[in-house]
Amino acid sequence: MRVMVIKKECRDSEPAAKPTKEMLAAFGKFHEELVKAGVVLASERLHPGSEAIQMRFSGGKGTVIDGPFAETKELVAGFWLWQVGSMEEAVEWLKRAPFEEGAELELRQVYEMPALGG
Numbered sequence: 001m002r003v004m005v006i007k008k009e010c011r012d013s014e015p016a017a018k019p020t021k022e023m024l025a026a027f028g029k030f031h032e033e034l035v036k037a038g039v040v041l042a043s044e045r046l047h048p049g050s051e052a053i054q055m056r057f058s059g060g061k062g063t064v065i066d067g068p069f070a071e072t073k074e075l076v077a078g079f080w081l082w083q084v085g086s087m088e089e090a091v092e093w094l095k096r097a098p099f100e101e102g103a104e105l106e107l108r109q110v111y112e113m114p115a116l117g118g
Helices: 021-036 087-095
Strands: 002-008 040-045 054-058 061-065 076-083 105-109
Touching: 002 087, 021 040, 087 105
Parallel strands: none
Antiparallel strands: 002 076, 002 105, 040 076, 054 061
């Protein structure tokens, strides 16, 4: 099963709050463990939400929405796409991640094409 691990924005996600060398080293080690175990399919950190473009679709048309946007805790800062055997396995991996105090993440199973009728 594929699972997307979504990291929500927090004050530490913005460019002014650069991660410490210790935090970068801890995440580098954790990410390497995920890669060696064959879990990681993709992993990216996103630019801050303050640089995002948001769109809303209505009546078959897309409209750009000007900021300010929702609170930063409602925006995505980055993600992993993992290949795991179960949601429980994904949770166990994530429990080992060296996130800062108060970090919020969401795990969501990715639909496979047959489940969508494709």
